[in-house]
Structures are given as C-alpha cells and as structure tokens.
Amino acid sequence: MQSVLLSLSFLMMSAWGLQAEDLKSPNGRLAMHFEVDGMGCPVYTLSYKGKPVIKRSRLGLEAEGFSLREGFQLQKAETATFDETWKPVWGEVSSIRNHYNELAVTLHQPKDDRTIRIRFRLYDDGLGFRYEFPEQKNLVYFVIKDEYSEFAMAGDHKAFWIPGDYDTQEYDYTESHLSEIRKLMKAAVTFNTSQTPFSPTGVQTALMMKSADGLYINLHEAALVDYPCMSLELDDKTMTFRSWLTPDAQGKKGYMQTPCQSPWRTIMVSDDAREILASKLTLNLNEPCALKDVSWIKPVKYIGVWWEMITGKSTWAYTNDLLSVHIGVTDYTKVKPNGTHAANNDKVRRYIDFAAKHGFDQVLVEGWNIGWEDWFGHSKDYVFDFLTPYPDFDIKALNEYAHSKGVKLMMHHETSASIRNYERHMEEAYQLMNKYGYNAVKSGYVGNIIPRGEHHYGQWMINHYLYAVKKAAEHHIMVNAHEAVRPTGLCRTYPNLIGNEAARGTEYESFGGNKPFHTTILPFTRLMGGPMDYTPGIFETRIKNVNPENNSFVHSTLARQLALFVTMYSPLQMAADLPENYERFMDAFQFIKDVAVDWDDSKYLEAEPGRYITVARKAKGTNNWFVGCTASENGHMANISFDFLDPKRKYTATIYADGPTAHYEKNPQAYTIKKMTVTNKSRLTLRAASGGGFAISIIEQ
Template sequence: MKTIFISLLTLITFANLHAQKLSSPNTELQLKFELKKDGTPTYTLSYKDKTVIAESKLGLELVNDDTSLLNTFEITDISTSTFDQTWSPVWGEQSSIRNHYNEMAVTLLQPSKDRYIIVRFRLFNEGLGFRYEFPKQEKLTYFVIKDEHTEFAMTADHTAFWIPGDYDTQEYDYTTSKLSEINELFDEALTGNASQEQFSKTGVQTSLMMKTSEGLYINLHEAALKEYSLMNLNLDEPTLTFKSWLTPDAIGNKAYLQAPAVSPWRTIMVSDAATDILASNMNLNLNEPNKIDDTSWIKPIKYMGVWWEMITGKSSWNYTDDLPSVKLGETDYTKTKPNGTHAANTAHVKEYIDFASKHGFDALLVEGWNEGWEDWFGHSKDYVFDFVTPYPDFDVVEIQNYAASKNIKMMMHHETSGAIRNYERHLDTAYQFMNKFGYTSVKSGYVGDIIPRGEHHYGQWAINHYLYAVKKAADYKIMVNAHEAVRPTGLRRTYPNLIGNESARGTEFQAFGGSKPNHVTILPFTRLIGGPMDYTPGIFEMDISKLNPDNNSHVNSTIANQLALYVTMYSPLQMAADLPENYKRFMDAFQFIKDVAVDWEESHYLEAEPGEYITVARKAKNTSSWFVGNVNGITPRKTSLKLDFLEDGKTYEATIYADAKDAHYKTNPQAYKISTKKVSSKSTLKLKSASGGGFAISIIEK
C-alpha cells in the first residue's frame, strides 16, 4: 500500500525571502534553511527545540571555476511535499518498512553563471537527509568536484565513538573520547593495515556516533553512495565543526560528474534513545527501490568456511613454498612440492562439507583454492589471479558433486589483491565459471593498495567498480559479499544481491592481536548503520596459540558473547567461523548457532548504550520463534529482560545460553551455562553479563 500527499509551493519572487523551515512528521525535528547576504546556503537542525546542528554552510568547490557552487546564489523555487509509503525488503530485519518524511527542495540560481542546483532535504522522525542535485542544463554539464564544503557544526564538545579518517580502510578499533581530544589521541588510535592513508589528525570516518552531555544521541553518515567518492569528516577544532572530506583520486580530484547527477545523501540522526538510532531505516529509505525484477534466487545464508585455520596460521592459502614468484599460465604447479599445510584440498574440504551438512548449514566457503596465492600480496601486481584455475589438489568437479549430494552450496572466493582492472578483465569468465559449477554467492576481497596505482579504496573510481561488480553479478544471479570494499550506505535496497560486506574490523583481527572487548557494542551504532556486516562470529577457542603455537593472540569475548553476535550483529549472511573440531567440544552451545535464523519478521532493540551493551530481540521470518542476543562491554552488568514482545496468550520455551558466574573474556571465556524455562509475554528474565560477555536466548512456541 502506498500513500503520498503532496503540497507544492512555487514562489514568484524571493527578493526578501531567505529563510525557510521544515518539520519532521512528528514535529520533533525542525530544519531551517537560510541564504546569507552573500548568497551562501546554510542550514540548522533542532530536536525538541534544542539546536543539534548549529548554522552550517553548504556548497561545492569546482576545479578551474572561480565562483564554484559556494555562494552568489538566489532562491528561484521552493517545493515541499510529504511522502508516506510502506515497502517490503527482499530480506532484512523486518518484513515491512515505513518510509515517511517531509521534503523541501530549494532551487538555487547563480545569475552570473546562468546555472543552478537543487538542495533537497528530507526530514524523517529520526533524522535529516539532504543532497545536492545537478539538473540537466547548458551551463553545468561536465564538471569536476575539487572539494565538498558541507558542514556539520556541533553545539558542544560531545563524546564521540570514532575511528581515524582514512582513504583505504575502516579496519580500526574504536576510540571513545571528547571531540576536542581526537587530535591528541589520533596516533594512538592507528593500527597497521595492508592499505591505509590518513589525511588529518582531526579526521574521522562515518558513521560517526556521538552522545551529548544532555543525553542526546547524534549520528552522522551518508546514504546512496554511488558515482561519487566516500565522505570522511574533518573537525575544525576551534569551532567544533565537522567539514566533509571526500576521498581524492590519483591527481587529487574528488568526483567527475555529468549532469543530470546527484550527490549521496548526507544524513544526521538524532534521538534521546540510543535504541532509536539502531532501529532506524532512514539510510535504507534514502536509497532507490529494488531494481532486480526476479529476486527468487536471493536468499539469506548460514555458512561455514575453510578460512579461520588460515587466518590463525594453522594452515596456508599457498599450495607450495617452492615458488618465489608466480606467472599465471606459465607456472606449472604439478612440478612443485606441496607444502602440506594447504587447506583447500579436496579431502579436507569434504570433511567440512560433511560437518556443515550434518548440522544444517546452507553453504561452505573455501579460500585458497585457486592458483596464485604464493605471491598475491605486496608486489603491486596487476595480473595476480584469473579466478578459474584451481590448484592440483582442488578438484572442482568432485567437490561440487559431493557438495550437491550433501545439499551444500559452495561459496566462491575472489581475492583481487586490489587489482581492480584485472578483476574486471576476468569478471564475466569468473561468473560464468560460478554458474557452471553451481556457486550462487561470492566473497570478493580487495586487500592491498588499489591498482591503478594512486587510486584509493574509497575514491569514485573504485566505488564505481564495486557497484559494477554487483550489477554484473545480478546478470548471472549471483549474490555478493564484498570484503575491504567501501562501507555500505543502503544500496542493498536497490541491489539486494549485495547480501553482505565486511568493510570494518571483523573477527579476523581477533587473530591479529585482538580487538577491544566492547568493539561489538559500538559497531551496530557505526558501521552497521549503512548495512549488514559479514563479521564472521562463532569463535569458541579463544586461545589462538592452541591452533598455531606461533600466534599468541586472544579472542576478547566469551562463548555466550559469540552466540549473541548472531542476533546483535545483523546480517543475512552469517558464518560459523571456527573449526569443526572446536564446535565438537561444545556441541550444546553450538546448538544455538544451528537454530538461530538469518532472516527476520520483526526486530526490537530493547536496550542499548554505545560502548557498553546492546540487547536485541528478533522474530524469525514465517515462524513464531524468537531469538534474543545481548553483548556486553567491559563492565559486568545485570539485565531485567521483559518478554512483552511475545504474543499474548501463548506459551514458549526459552533456552538461555549465559555467561557462567566466573566467566570473563580474558581469564575464563569458555565458561557458560545453559538453562531452559517456560515463558510468556508476561515473563521477566533476570540475567547477568560478564566482562566481554553476554547472553543468547532461543524462544520457541510450545
């Protein structure tokens, strides 16, 4: 059902009209747009009569343009409208989503240049989205963005949950500090990565989560990022004003546009409840509707993988240690000596297939199956993989037939090593190979510096590629899970075969030195605002040295916390990331991973505080079953969990997977207890979460 109410205001003269206001549907948010005397556009945002964004400038600086799109504007038209629609996602956190906003489109003319732009504002109950639009016109057709001068002026020195601004990676642990402390703590916040480049010691990334001293939650991000470069934020310390900072290309330009064109939406969410930020669908609603007609082949996936053993160093991606370098098509692997640690071999993969099939999983990922891993990284190598040639010990046909006999889909792995041009060169052939052998989904990777050299992971050129790969995959009915690509901004609504992304510090970093125990209590407020993350949870053996004696890393989490991630870290693509032998040691806890759903009818964010805790309840699609997850930060806490989200008059059995009394993420991470209890909508559960712990609950109707 779709309902749209539109009122249009066209103003004949604007000689004395410089300020316009717009309210959210519930009137709690108020936007003020004003054109200053010199023709500079500005906006202000307030929430419940309190200023949230002080007066902030809008505009864009163009290459080789003395005036640019910064000032000397006149208002020539203002139109307002109201939109109210309910739509159904192909997959998601709920089966239906309401898209309700009030809109104001301001047309701005530069008389001296005889050109104009539109600034479009959409005000939802939970926040504001706005973008720049460049209609088709004679005097503004082809143009290059030198800088975007969008501002977000803060009203005080808020607490922020941030990672360093970077052109190539988001794989950082979060730092919690005052805005004024970002510069001081910036170097401490840095950690090594395969590709990274910071631009300023006051630069941070979106989605940026903040909390005011008065208890307001503010989130800055962007939506519908395409044909443009990613926006970081740079803080002007004296004024506490964030300014947009776009990722440059190899020669320093930010975006190349041809009208008609639009920028991504700049988004500001505001609430006095942290749970409202987590529950918002504003980012999705600012994207275009689904463009794929037949979506029957797009299905959420629970999978396992030949992956964690390589991440920890127990096994290797390489087939041999004999080769100092590889030239595809010239290197004969049959004449080399296998190293004995190559995990992607036929017999070993069959063992994973057997385990995944026995326990009801949908798919199996295998990494390191194809030739070229011996020198794939660190050489700025263009032709690094061809994505279709297996190692001698990986029999594609035999594995596919065996997997099919066990009702397991094989998940493809395409590591590009940042060589985007090479990937596009092989993309059709690679997708055809997947179709031939029954691979319905692909995990793509972009580790290392981007080729062409000088381009960045988050520049316009690479962003155009990521979407090109997703669109091309749709032609072959393939789902895409992109790692090291740009963070998502809601494009999954338009292209629902983009079923997952990494684009943040995932579980693998627990084997690379560890992540902070409260990391997973911040990610839903930041990275996940734009879309689901393939976080790869489910690690049961926290001491990595037991897999690899040379690796002393520790997974900073309890087992109960790992189970809860399947609910709190929303994704339609969920991996049981640990080795089968570790699950066999804790089969009673593993049961929750087997049971938990990956597609949802309803989601309720019950309690949350960034950096401290999150509790979520979700109802599995087309069932009466519910699953609850709680992840906790460093401080142990108690939860009084009301089950009033259950249907009245029905009885359920709750299976509770909780931290044991002496559980602790570092000293006793594998201590848990499992209990069952009859419950109803009137029940309240009293639960405890350890440091770095949590709880997970399955609630099944009886």
C-alpha cells in the same frame, strides 16, 4: 501493500523575496531551518524537541574553475509529504515505513547563470540532504575540487570514532570527546595493509556521538553512487565537521556530468539509543529494488575453510617452492606441495559433511585457485585468473559432492586490489560459478589499489564495486565484498549485495584482538549502512590452541560469541571456528544451529553505545524469537521483559549465559545453559560478564 500520499506546494521567489524556509518531521520532533545568507551561501540548522543538534552550518561545493558555495538566490522552494510501506527482500523486519516531509530548494547564481537544487528529507528519526545538478548550458561537465557540507555540533560531544582514511575502516574504535580527537589520533592509527589517513582530526562515518544533555547523534551518508566516499574533517575549535571527499590519483574529488546528484548526507537523532539502532533512514534514502526477479536471493548461514589460515595454522598457498607465479605459465604439477594448504579435497569434504550434518547452507573455501604464492605486496597486475584450481582442489567433484549433501560451496575472489585484472576475468569467473552451481561470492580487495594511486574509497572504485554487484546479479550471484567501501544502504536497490566487511571483524582477534567494547559500537556505526560479515562464533578463544605460534586471544566470552549472531545483524552469518572446536561444545553450538538469519521483526530492548546492546528478533515466517546481548569490559546486568511475545502463546526459552566466573580474558569458556517456560508477562534478569553476553532461543510450545 503500499500506500502513497503526496502533497505538493510551490513557492516562487524573486531575488528580493523571502530567502528562508522551515521544515518539520512528521511527528514534529525534528525541525530544520534553511536560508540563503547575505553572501548567497545556503545555510541550515536542525533541532530535536527544541534542543539544537546542528547549529548554523553552510552548504555547497567548490568545482575546478568556479564555486557553488555562494552568490546564490533562492529561486524556488517545493515541499512534499511522502508515506509508503515497502518490503525488503531480506532484513531485520518484514516491512519498512518510508515517511518524510521534503523541502527542495532551487538556488540560482545570476552572475554565472548556474542552478543547483538541495533536497532535504526530514524523517522522525533524522534528516537526509543531497545536492542535485540539473542539466543546463553553463553546468554540463565539471570536476569537484571539494564539498563543503558542514555539521556544526552544539557541544563537545562524546564520540565513537575511527581515523579518517581513504583506504581502510579496519581500525579499533576510540571513545573520546570531540576536542580530544587530535591528541588521540596518532595512537588510533594502527597498521593496515593499505591505509591513507588524511588529517589529525579526520574521522570516518558512520560517526556515533552522544551529547551532554542525552542526545544520540549519528552522521553518515546514503546511496553512494558515482561519487567519492565522504569522511569528516573536524574543526576542533568550533566543533564543526565538514565533508571530506576521497580524492583520485590526481587529487581530484569527482568527475560529474549533469544531470547528476550527490549521495545523501544523513543525520540521525534521538534521545533513545535504541531508536538509532532501529532506524531505517539509510535504507529509505536509497532507490527501490532494481532487480525484477529476486527469488534466487537467499540468506545464508555458512562455515568455511578460513579461520585456520587466519590463525596461521594453515596456508592459502599450495607450495613453498615458487618465488613468483605467472598465471597460465607456471606448472603446479612440477612443484612440491607444502603440506599446509587448507583448500584440499579431503578437508573440504570434511567441512561439507559437517555443514550437511548441522544444517548449514554453504561452505566457503579460500585458497582454492592458483596464484597465492606471490599474491600480496608486489603491486602485481595479473595476479589471479579466478578460474584455475590448485591440483589438490577438484572443483567439479567437490561441488557435486556438496550438492549431493544439500550444501553449496561459496566462491572466493581475492582481487589483491588489482581491479583491471578482476574486471578482465569477471565474466568468465561468474560463468564458472554458474557452471558449478555457486550462487554466492566473497570478494576481497586487500592491498593498494591498481591502478596505482587510486584509493579504495575514491569515485573510480565506488563505481567498480557497484559494477561487480550489477554484473553478479546478471548471473544470479550474491556478493559479500571485503575491503570495499562501507555500505550506504545500496542493498535495498541491489539486494544481492548480501554482505560487506568494511570494519575490523573477527579476523583481528587473531592479529592481536579487538577492544572488548567493539561489538557494542559497530551496530551504531558500521551497521548503519548495511549488514556486516563479522564472522562470529569462535569457541576456542585461545588462538595458541589452534596455532601454537600465535598468542593472540579473542576478546569475548563464548556466550557472547553466540549473542553476536543476533546483535550483529546480517543475512549472511558465518560460524567461523573449526568444526573440531564446535564438536567440543555441542550443547552451546546448538544455538548457532537454531538461530535464524532472516527476520520478521526486531526489538531493541536495551542499548548504550560502548556499553551494551540487547536485541530480540523474530525468525522469518515463525513465532520463534532469538535474543542476544553483547557487553563491554564493564559487563552488564540486563533486565528483560518478554512483552514482545504473542500474549496467547507459551514458549520454551533456552538461555545460554556467561557462567558465574566468566571473563573474556580470564575464563572465556565458562557458560551455563538452562531452559524455562516464558510468556509475554515474563521478566528475566541476566548478567553479562566483562566482555561477555548471553543468547536466548525462544521457541513456541
């Protein structure tokens, strides 16, 4: 049920009238001031409970041939209050309140007779603002040279950051003060298959910070549509960030046609870290669901033929005999199989059997289609057709076998960043999925973008990602995009966008490892815009036990791998390890079988970025709860109150915890399992080891 309350007041102003406006959040804790300064530049400030959050900061854009940064007069100010409750198709909670006070200021440049509007929405948990460009005679088509949205911080905050880059977010996080970013940047820029760092003080959003006086501040963006992705450039003398847009191959930032608008720039603020994690500001700033029928969109728990290739045990390629592949010409019946190709009929049936036995919805199979022998590193346009399977993958028979077991196969489309090639085959590829009963696709964009010179996060690619999601929706297909831009809440509008990567996931544990505190930061940063396909659940943490030639190890205890199914929220959760490794630890594997992927409620019990997160979630349509805790290398002693439980009921809690000697590096597989009866008055103290955690299933008796 939705209730909407709207109130509007209008204030017309002359060029010599009042040039300032104030706005408060519904609960009054956040206060914003807006004015046009003596140069005609729009300026704003933001405070929380009287503490400065954003000091005096300028707004505006520079277009090619003219400026939208100064010479403005405040022509009109409109205020409104909005309050509704809406229900997501899937999510952390069953309903979301969208309650804000709004200020829309219309600014006019008399000299050139141009008008823009800046719209501010102030929530109890933060501020969103965007630029709007009405259709007008002197502003129809224009090219953005740069955007100059400033965020002047009130101090040298502690920050959790990754390098600013036009092509990847797959970096480990660095914790430092803002003033230290410059000296730490070189070490923070580690190798990736496609990367373009742009500045010694550039960082990416979502950026999480903590002030010396205890404010948690998060900078990001929402509703990124037909516009380049925003990073942040820091002036480390004044501690002021400004927006930094991803350019195209010509160095231009954005091609605009009025009427149009920018994405929202967001500032979340609280003195309680748990409120940052619980914020729905990013979702609320997106448009309502655009799909009339959403009955086909279902959360997914899956396994897949994937980890063994990531570890190097097996290969995506069918043969070692081909130096190059020509799609439609190369005859795979005349080459010798390499014997390590993972996507073969026998192995896929084994995964299907395991999924059916243990209640998984789908099985991902990578490396099923021809072309993997020369897919990477050659800037190859016609790299895959997304239609033709290898000789040892019977697409019809395997899908029929899966369906007979109540399981679906999940499609895989690796584009190798050749965008024209993907779009030329997309319709046929989705039709093939419909033909064989696939309803979800994992897409990938590894490598440098073709057209050459474009970036993963430029306007052109932003439009492609959304095109793929919309096209998939026409075919009732859910999308899980890897190496795409980090999400900005568009899953509200297009809920078939069920997952993204856009950060260092579990795969990097096989490439040398993620820092132990990684999963205590991602919910404060990457997950601010939407769920991540993190691929948790690795039980065999010594990679050499999967592939003797790989000496990497997973920087996590086994118990924390269970916790990630709760702390790393996603309606798309993969149990990423090999079936044979789960069969060695079936008592612990029970939690993965039991844990839900869609929720009616979520309670963040404890949180400190870079240190620990403890969250409880109520499974959709039940009275059952699941709790997860992830800790940094410092470990954590958690004090849990079960007051979120129904006071009229009793529950059986099964606790999967780190063993007394557990340690992410020295003893990762030490865990304990015990059961106890709990009520809403119960209390529990649990220790998470270094790089560890715990998971609890709470089932109604």
